[in-house]
Amino acid sequence: MALDEYDIVVIGGGPAGENAAGYAIADSDRTAVIVEHELVGGECSYWACMPSKALLGPGHLLDNARNLPGVKEIVGQSRLDAAAVLARRDKFTHKHDDSSQVKWARENKIDVVRGHGRIAGERTVEVTGTDGTRTLRARLAVILATGTTASVPDTDGLRSALPWTSRDVTNLHEVPRRVVVVGGGVVAVESATWLLQLGVDELTMVVRGQSLLESAEPFAGERVAEALRAQGARIMFGASLTRVERPDTKDTGEGHVHGGAVTSTVDGETLTADEIVVAAGRRPASADLGLDTVGLEPGKSIETDDQLTALGVSGDWLYAVGDINGRAPLTHMGKYQARVAGDVIAARATGGSVDAPRYSATADHGQVPQVVFTAPEVAWVGRTQRTAETDGYDVATVELDIAVAGSSLARDDYAGRAKLVIDKATDTLLGATFVGPGVGELIHAGTVAVVGAVPLDTLWHAVPSYPTVSEVWLRLLEAHRTSKS
Numbered sequence: 441m442a443l444d445e446y447d448i449v450v451i452g453g454g455p456a457g458e459n460a461a462g463y464a465i466a467d468s469d470r471t472a473v474i475v476e477h478e479l480v481g482g483e484c485s486y487w488a489c490m491p492s493k494a495l496l497g498p499g500h501l502l503d504n505a506r507n508l509p510g511v512k513e514i515v516g517q518s519r520l521d522a523a524a525v526l527a528r529r530d531k532f533t534h535k536h537d538d539s540s541q542v543k544w545a546r547e548n549k550i551d552v553v554r555g556h557g558r559i560a561g562e563r564t565v566e567v568t569g570t571d572g573t574r575t576l577r578a579r580l581a582v583i584l585a586t587g588t589t590a591s592v593p594d595t596d597g598l599r600s601a602l603p604w605t606s607r608d609v610t611n612l613h614e615v616p617r618r619v620v621v622v623g624g625g626v627v628a629v630e631s632a633t634w635l636l637q638l639g640v641d642e643l644t645m646v647v648r649g650q651s652l653l654e655s656a657e658p659f660a661g662e663r664v665a666e667a668l669r670a671q672g673a674r675i676m677f678g679a680s681l682t683r684v685e686r687p688d689t690k691d692t693g694e695g696h697v698h699g700g701a702v703t704s705t706v707d708g709e710t711l712t713a714d715e716i717v718v719a720a721g722r723r724p725a726s727a728d729l730g731l732d733t734v735g736l737e738p739g740k741s742i743e744t745d746d747q748l749t750a751l752g753v754s755g756d757w758l759y760a761v762g763d764i765n766g767r768a769p770l771t772h773m774g775k776y777q778a779r780v781a782g783d784v785i786a787a788r789a790t791g792g793s794v795d796a797p798r799y800s801a802t803a804d805h806g807q808v809p810q811v812v813f814t815a816p817e818v819a820w821v822g823r824t825q826r827t828a829e830t831d832g833y834d835v836a837t838v839e840l841d842i843a844v845a846g847s848s849l850a851r852d853d854y855a856g857r858a859k860l861v862i863d864k865a866t867d868t869l870l871g872a873t874f875v876g877p878g879v880g881e882l883i884h885a886g887t888v889a890v891v892g893a894v895p896l897d898t899l900w901h902a903v904p905s906y907p908t909v910s911e912v913w914l915r916l917l918e919a920h921r922t923s924k925s
Contacts, residue, residue: 448472448785449565449578450585451557451729453541454482456762456774457585461550463782464581470789472550473576475557475567481541483587484771486533491610492630494529496813499637503815504877507851522615522638533611558730563757566730581757581785584729584742584750585778588722588763593681601686602698603716609635611695616714618642620704622681623719624652626812629664631717633814636671642713644674646681646706653818657825657873659839659857660818664875667815679706684716724764734758741766746800748781756788767804777801806831806870809887811880816856819883822871822890825861833870836862838920842876845907851877858912862920868893874912882910896920 448464450457453476461472479486498520505511534540545552553576555569565576590605592598603622604612609631615638621628624647636643645652645668652661652675665675681704688700697715704711727739734753736742742760743751744767750758759781762774780801787794809821828835842856856876863870872886889899900917904910 444473444574445577445579446471446473446551447578447580447789448583449557449576449581450474450583451559451565452476452482452583452585452587452725452762452764453480453545453552454585454587454762454774455484455771456587456778457482457583458541458545458550459775459778460583460585460759460761460782460785461545462548463779464583464785464789465549466782466786468786468789470580470786473553474545474550475553475555475565475576477554477556479536479538479541480545480552481538485538485541486536487607487610489771490532491529492634493813494532495525495610495634495638496630496815498525498528499634500813500815500877502637504851507853509852519639520637525638526613529611556728558728559733559758560730561733562755578757580789581759583781583785584726584758584760584764585762585774586725586729586764587774588769589725590718591721591723592718593720595681595684597684597686598681598716598718600689601684601702601716602689602691603684603702603718604695604698605718606631608695609717609719613695614697615639616697618713618715619644620702620711620713620716621645621719622716623647623721624649624654624661624677625719625721626653626810628717628719629653629668629812629814631719632668632673633671635717636668636673637815641672642674643672644676644711644713646679646704646711647675647677648679650677653812655824656812656818656820657859659859660812660820660873660875663816663855663857664812664814664818676706681706722763722769724766726764746780746802746804747784747794748777748801749784759785767801768808770808770810773804773808776803803891807887807891809883811883813880816876817879818873818875819879820871820873821883821886822869823861824871824873825859828861828863828870834864835870836864836920836923838862838916838923840912840915840919842874842879842909842912844909844911844915846909846911847876849907850909856909856912858916860916860920862896866893867896869896869899876909878909882912885910885913 447470453474555567560566563578567574683705686702690699761777763769812818839859847854859873861871
């Protein structure tokens with residue numbers, strides 16, 4: 441067995457792992473290696489954020505064009521060129537060629553080792569690859585950044601039917617005519633959106649709960665459901681999938697229809713489709729990480745402190761960033777955690793203090809922004825009214841339609857809604873939610889206000905440019921001022 445020593449060993453080469461390695465060795469002679477068993481760049485680059493947004497963009501543009509005089513006369517009722525959309529998607533995923541990501545790592549003095557990494561004791565990682573087994577020893581830190589994998593429920597016949605998961609639906613190579621989508625969260629609603637835009641004729645969503653996007657403000661899920669129905673989707677709420685049958689199952693590969701027709705039994709009703717998409721949550725990719733060798737439980741999220749140090753492991757050498765720790769399972773939050781962890785490791789390596797704010801991932805607590813790229817988009821940051829009240833805050837809220845000059849100019853049928861959740865004790869924002877075309881570009885202003893605890897009297901002086909959709913911020917503040925008088 442070869443024995444290699446590095447200052448930093450990272451298991452998982454997605455955005456969180458890449459950023460953690462880069463920040464930990466920045467401007468130093470420290471060494472780092474990334475261990476990756478699939479593609480450097482991870483889930484986001486090839487099976488999640490990048491391909492999904494590449495698939496959604498053309499449909500959003502066409503929808504805008506159909507509602508803007510001078511353009512709608514040109515596009516008419518034309519549909520997307522599905523082949524061209526998929527080809528553009530492939531440009532962003534580089535057809536699963538990670539050579540550019542490997543090049544980035546090496547240019548930043550980060551080695552890449554191919555294989556499955558698992559902890560084999562304190563500061564030790566064993567890597568099993570096609571060329572045998574290597575042992576890597578970390579002088580300073582081991583960082584776990586393996587993310588999560590799609591969860592397929594143990595419903596009768598479901599797993600044997602080889603359903604599509606998020607990896608298939610983001611990498612589809614053919615558009616099924618009839619689709620059943622199981623789930624009501626982000627992956628479910630986004631995939632339903634692009635499937636309909638690409639030409640699926642019949643789409644049924646099977647949702648266990650009573651709403652879509654249950655972690656958002658209620659009006660967000662309601663508006664997304666209304667839009668999906670307008671595009672032809674059928675949504676079954678409070679529904680239970682009890683059986684799936686597919687007699688002619690074929691392992692045709694990622695993104696191809698996996699055989700013949702599939703029938704799903706939902707509350708006694710039989711649904712027949714060409715493919716079934718399971719978007720029913722994700723589980724930590726920690727079952728075979730060797731966690732038991734350091735006293736942690738395999739298959740579970742790795743609990744950390746705000747410096748991303750794993751709890752229950754002494755010595756401040758084991759860190760977990762990104763979805764694997766379950767703190768805020770979003771790519772941008774994983775990258776944020778990675779920056780914090782990298783800075784912490786670098787400071788500890790030189791005997792420096794880690795007491796400054798930059799060394800704590802405090803934004804994970806009630807300050808997380810998120811955008812759902814449906815049509816309409818949903819964007820929110822911080823707490824909803826429900827979570828704020830659950831956390832014990834005495835809140836005021838203001839909620840109104842987005843109806844300003846900028847929205848009217850954007851498209852003729854612009855429809856949106858916005859809501860602020862305000863801490864009465866401090867008159868600062870606890871949360872903000874926006875629903876409407878393009879609102880993902882509005883949310884960072886809310887993030888700054890929430891993270892900075894900006895008093896609303898101060899926010900009053902942040903003047904929105906005219907005529908932009910951002911003027912809704914002024915309307916919200918005006919409505920709040922009126923409600924206080």
